[in-house]
Amino acid sequence: MTALAALIREEVARSGPVAFSRFMELSLYHPQFGYYRRVRDPFGKAGDYYTAEQLQPVFGILIAARIRSLLGEMGEAGEMTVVELGAGRGEMAEAFAGMPYIPIDLDGGALPDRFRGCVFSNEFFDALPVDVAVRRSGEFREMRVGWSGERFVWVEAGRVDEEAEDYLLRYAAPRQEGEILEVNREALRWMERVARHLERGLVFTVDYGYTAREAARFPRGTLMSYRRHQASEAVLEDPGERDITAHVPFTALEEHGKRCGLEPLRFETLARTLLDAGHADEFAAALGAGDSAAQTRRRMQLKTLLFGMGETFRTLIQRK
Ligand SMILES: C[S@@+](CC[C@H](N)C(=O)[O-])C[C@H]1O[C@@H](n2cnc3c(N)ncnc32)[C@H](O)[C@@H]1O
Incomplete structure (x- = not known):
């Protein structure tokens, strides 16, 4: 035991x-024995699972480009802060390097009092106790x-x-x-917190989950x-x-978010999000220069993101 x-x-x-x-x-x-508190790293080959966020740099470059472009469409200019919920190993730090970036995880980080920019997360809401x-x-x-x-x-x-x-x-x-x-009550609490602290900007959530209409697909x-x-x-x-x-109840995030002042902007597959990011020549940037081994690795990352995880993961984008 x-x-x-x-x-x-x-x-x-x-x-x-x-x-x-x-x-x-x-x-x-649990502070001492909890799965996410142990010394052993749960992520990657020797761990228990991979996340899209570990497919760096391709995931980071495309997501950061998409966030910048959507903030630009909102007419946002000037300094934009990116807050990441459940940042894990901090894989996104490099991608968000041009902006003030606040990773929040169990060991630190907090939502700034009031800020403009984006609250990003990847596989955060599915890890909340239900x-x-x-x-x-x-x-x-x-x-x-x-x-x-x-x-x-x-x-x-x-x-x-x-x-x-x-x-x-x-x-x-x-x-x-x-x-x-x-x-998932905790998901609602996080929506409330985010809506309270974010003055203007986006909530950009990547995860796997279902809508209220799809809930019946999961009788167990x-x-x-x-x-x-x-x-x-x-x-x-x-x-x-x-x-x-637990799969993320996207309708709950969307509707509760709406009640807190977050307007739903897009709900789509992760593949769609990444393809839209790719429009502005970001694919070329993501595939990058470097030797042929590095290029092959990046091409494989893009393939996994678009055709594997891209179809099962979804992106909910809300605006304030
Ligand atoms: C499935 S992992 C995802 C990590 C990373 N975003 C990725 O995609 O590789 C979920 C993360 O959320 C963090 N987390 C869960 N509940 C949290 C909370 N209440 N506050 C801050 N971080 C939390 C966990 O510690 C863990 O690092």
């Missing part, structure tokens, strides 16, 4: 089954995490609270008996766990040793 599993088991013994958001929070972000619900007899009931037979198990609890109910009715209904859904929910490049649904196993993600 992992050290973290022992801690969570004690908490369950003390206070009963825990909300899944609590289990996910501890699994990923609650889980099941549709039962016309109601949404909470799925909590208990301990039984020497393992963590799902426990069906009472009706979800009012905020979760409202969320599910807005962004995930109608649903069939027995279907599983997630509630969207929780996934990643370990050594293997995806599985075993999210309750070995807490702290594996990544856990």
